[in-house]
Amino acid sequence: MAVADVSDHGGATRNVEDRTAALEAAIMDGPAKNVILIIGDGMGASEITIARNYAEGAAGTLPGLDPLLVTGQKTTYDLTPDGEVHYVPDSASTASAWATGTKTYTGALSIDVENNPQDTLLEIAKANGLKTGNVSTSEIQDATPAALFAHVNARRCYGPQATATTCPTFAKENGGLGSITEQLLDARADVVLGGGNATMGETAAAGPWAGQTLQEQAAERGYTYLTDSAELAGLSAADQSAPVLGLFTPGNFPVRYTGPIATEGGGNQPAASCTENPEWDPATSLGTMTGKAIELLDGDEGFFLQVESASIDKRDHSADACGQIGETIELDEAVQAALDFAKADGETLVVITADHSHTSQIVGSTPPGLSVNLLTADGQEMIVAYGTAPAGGSQQHTGASVPIAAYGPGGANVAGLTDDTDTFFTTMDALELNGDLASLSAAATLTLEPSSAAPGQTVTAASSELFGDRQVLATVGGEPVGQADVIDGVASFDVTAPETPGEYPVVLTGVQTGTELTASLVVSQSPTTPAPGDDGDDNEPDTGGVVDTDDAGGPGIGAAPQSAAGGPLAVTGAEVALAALLAALLLGSGGAAFWLRNQRLARVG
Amino acid sequence: MAVADVSDHGGATRNVEDRTAALEAAIMDGPAKNVILIIGDGMGASEITIARNYAEGAAGTLPGLDPLLVTGQKTTYDLTPDGEVHYVPDSASTASAWATGTKTYTGALSIDVENNPQDTLLEIAKANGLKTGNVSTSEIQDATPAALFAHVNARRCYGPQATATTCPTFAKENGGLGSITEQLLDARADVVLGGGNATMGETAAAGPWAGQTLQEQAAERGYTYLTDSAELAGLSAADQSAPVLGLFTPGNFPVRYTGPIATEGGGNQPAASCTENPEWDPATSLGTMTGKAIELLDGDEGFFLQVESASIDKRDHSADACGQIGETIELDEAVQAALDFAKADGETLVVITADHSHTSQIVGSTPPGLSVNLLTADGQEMIVAYGTAPAGGSQQHTGASVPIAAYGPGGANVAGLTDDTDTFFTTMDALELNGDLASLSAAATLTLEPSSAAPGQTVTAASSELFGDRQVLATVGGEPVGQADVIDGVASFDVTAPETPGEYPVVLTGVQTGTELTASLVVSQSPTTPAPGDDGDDNEPDTGGVVDTDDAGGPGIGAAPQSAAGGPLAVTGAEVALAALLAALLLGSGGAAFWLRNQRLARVG
Secondary structure (H helix, E strand, C coil): CCHHHHCCCCCCCCCCCCCHHHHHHHEECCCCCEEEEEEECCCCHHHHHHHHHHHHCCCCCCCCCCCCCEEEEEECCEECCCCCEECCCCHHHHHHHHHHCCCCECCCECECCCCCECCCHHHHHHHCCCEEEEEEEEECCCHHHHCCCCCECCCCCCCHHHHHHHCHHHCHHHCCCCCHHHHHHHHCCCEEEEECHHHHHCECCCCCCCCCEHHHHHHHCCCEEECCHHHCCCCCCCCCCCCEEEECCCCCCCCCEECCCCEECHHHCCCECCEECCCCCHHHCHHHHHHHHHHHHCCCCCEEEEEEECHHHHHHHCCCHHHHHHHHHHHHHHHHHHHHHHHHHCCEEEEEEECCECCCEEECCCCCCEEEEEECCCCCEEEEEECCCCCCCCCCCECCCEEEEEEEECHHHHCEEEEHHHHHHHHHHHHCCCCCHHHHCCCCEEEEECCEECCCCEEEEEEECCCCCCEEEEEECCEEEEEEECECCEEEEEEECCCCCEEEEEEEEECCCCEEEEEEEEECCCCCCCCCCCCCCCCCCCCCCCCCCCCCCCCCCCCECCCCCCCCCCCCCEECCCHHHHHHHHCCCCHHHHCCCCCCCCCCC | CCHHHHCCCCCCCCCCCCCHHHHHHHEECCCCCEEEEEEECCCCHHHHHHHHHHHHCCCCCCCCCCCCCEEEEEECCEECCCCCEECCCCHHHHHHHHHHCCCCECCCECECCCCCECCCHHHHHHHCCCEEEEEEEEECCCHHHHCCCCCECCCCCCCHHHHHHHCHHHCHHHCCCCCHHHHHHHHCCCEEEEECHHHHHCECCCCCCCCCEHHHHHHHCCCEEECCHHHCCCCCCCCCCCCEEEECCCCCCCCCEECCCCEECHHHCCCECCEECCCCCHHHCHHHHHHHHHHHHCCCCCEEEEEEECHHHHHHHCCCHHHHHHHHHHHHHHHHHHHHHHHHHCCEEEEEEECCECCCEEECCCCCCEEEEEECCCCCEEEEEECCCCCCCCCCCECCCEEEEEEEECHHHHCEEEEHHHHHHHHHHHCCCCCCHHHHCCCCEEEEECCEECCCCEEEEEEECCCCCCEEEEEECCEEEEEEECECCEEEEEEECCCCCEEEEEEEEECCCCEEEEEEEEECCCCCCCCCCCCCCCCCCCCCCCCCCCCCCCCCCCCCCCCCCCCCCCCCCEECCCHHHHHHHHCCCCHHHHCCCCCCCCCCC
């Protein structure tokens, strides 16, 4: 915009006409089919203004963020471990708040202040049959993306190694849910894109894949795992049978812009321009990843997708104005990609907000702390100050409320003043999600095929509609025979009938809800009706999302006839509290021998 | 709110139900009958959060601000005197932007970057027949209130003394519009409440009241001038005949809360509580003044009222967290008063915003700059940091966008991202104001009563419908005879017919629009019809809002018969460019002899 314009009467206005009709039109009744939640980490009003001034000029428009009409402010305070109010939160507690609707303490991920895991939007959306995605420019284990899939008391427990020392009660070897990356694999979102592949080289200390790297585990569990950004564009499918896990850098993504770091007296230096970082990868720009994730998720099921521009915060911590500006532009491009889809789709709610405010401020003269002088799109000098930590220290988060905006059905729930935890319910309500995961497994059934078998015969124990669970454990005659991922509500085990005739209870237990499914396997020397189509090949291709077993080396399970019909037995699941049993089973060192592995190696590249 | 609540699942949410219907209901079509614009000076999101945390707790609700649903962000950049973009504005340039729709430079009041005066919302509302009000906790001459009535290049030109040295081209003695306080009296809002009565003791250096104090001038021009806050409650009327000018303190109001000033390392001190300042006057709390102003302004005409909580900014400058908190509470009480009226009235738009962001930040640990530790309503410690100036210096304004919210007809225009200048048009459009002041004087008429007079006879030259003007100048036979305030479109002069028979042009010129009204006075020894009811008493009570003259000592004006009928002559006004003439007339040293004075001393107390 020419400077002459903004000095004219009316030359600086942003409203081109009365906004009443436009705002009315922007309020769309729910429900929504899809929700895209976009987070600018550390992106308060100051960070947005700094980026606008630099990139577009003070009178300019950030094309993604600025046209949104349904806007508000959001409180971001968190709690102490004792449950007291705490005014300056971190990305873990804030992300947990919107991921679960429950506030927690700094550093904690999706647990309450008593360390009880809280179900997340991603987990709930998945349990309700939606597709799910999680995209970030950070390590995928970093707090904001991790809050969607991990429940742990220390955000740095990325892999088994850190978990063993930093948050041992959550370690697999201690009966816990495992490191953040192991919980990422258990969560099994359809699309996960970000950084952090270094942790994938760590080795599981316990559990079914003890002794294997997390990358190997991902492959065995059917993930489409990729690290080469050149492969992203070619992806055409992502679902529960072959979820996409693209981790393109060892740690966080390189930032888009580099420039002078703020220093004492830096505001007095000649105004500098930012430079595009040659290490930045356009193939994994946040806008590109967002568009790709939407493409992979869009379908009849509906989806929940979270997208984070992570390093606004990280560069603000480092008093790096150019860094945070580039990452705010990344955020804005993600917003554009989301809005492009949402406007065409008409059934998608897009919510954009930050997790907390941050240090950077635009000032008129060089302050006593750190500062830097940038040359903006207006051709003018802008001094950015960082005053909450000394040179070389980490600039602090701040406690001010942050902007929030929305587009699409249900978006009115961000208007006015809300809290982080409201964002959880805004999403839940827009998608009409049922947050009671146990109820989502309540209609589950267990089928034995055949239900009467000869000793040594292969029997398939198949659960279905176990939607509230992501993993299931099985026992036959009280003996554990392994764990399987629940794929679209389905998990099945092929087991060998015991050699000793008799009647054996087969029990499948949903790990997340404790739903227990029980059927009776009758083993006799001459079962009336062999199961049709059972060829005993447990390595055959699996077309139905059912987890096969490649391990028939379970306890010596015999077989006996059960009934003349020999047809499937269906048992409706019931919620049972099995925490202690599950913890014991998850210990895993013994269980590994019985672990049911998915043989589909769908790895790309 | 009990801390136990906020740690529960859903315990910290602010939405009690889906907001879609509530937001839809909050969008009201214009026009509005009344607009109340409430400014928190320096009240960015951080200042609001600090006040909420302290006074209500982090999960609490500021009763005025927080329930508003139609909200947005507003850009606040200003310009350099050269018209270039400038990222950190002051209260003068920002207030000018919303007062006039034209951006200007730091320190300038309602002039453009070329120093051309720009009509303000208050002036335009008044010209459109609305009542007007201006309320602040600061000196009424301070930037935010002054932008509504003053046009000057230096905001500190409060009175004639400062103006003579600081902004001499605007001084009355140099043909300018005069000091801020003199322009306050010329603007003649119906209700003005605030501080700053010290300047009223200054003496006018030029103009009609040269040699008199501004307080004397106010009295002579019909103001109800009061300085005792105890008299505020008893006021029952304020209009153009007797506008209320209540200036209750010499300077800014004492603030509501006092407490420890931030110091280096202050965050490490034991948490302190704020104390109510014994010098604070509840009789002039901002909520009280707002309620009173509304009561005085409410009527058939509709009104425009601006209310400012000024010292959020001032205490932020001084690193005084308790000070800024108390003033934010003042702001919130004003919002409550305005909303109480607006909700009952149904035709009132209330807009609440700030002029610019400021320094204060909530941090998690003691920063290297100044900080203070406060004990909040949560019973927790909150560290507030001030890092943009050294100890003893003035903490800086910052350049981040600020929150804006609205209630009532036309409020949708604050949604999303707007600019300061949009607030001007939002108000203009809501009130359907005609900003072309000349057109508002275009139907004006001039009546001579009688139009034919004997030498020495008193003739009344009365204009009406001169709505676009606030003052009018008169000449008879080319000789200036004085200036009068336009009251509800009416200004009149009683003049003595010249002794020499002949035909004399009588010209009334609107000072603001240049509208020129001309009539012909015929002076003869035996006019046919003396004016009925003209008793020649120019000190009679004025019941019609017409300005009388107490000065018949004009040029020797004779009289001659004009017509047999001798009735009034009506001339429709036409816009004429008279800047040079007006400037000369306003020089005033000579004009003072002919000045028309209002004899109604309506002073209270």
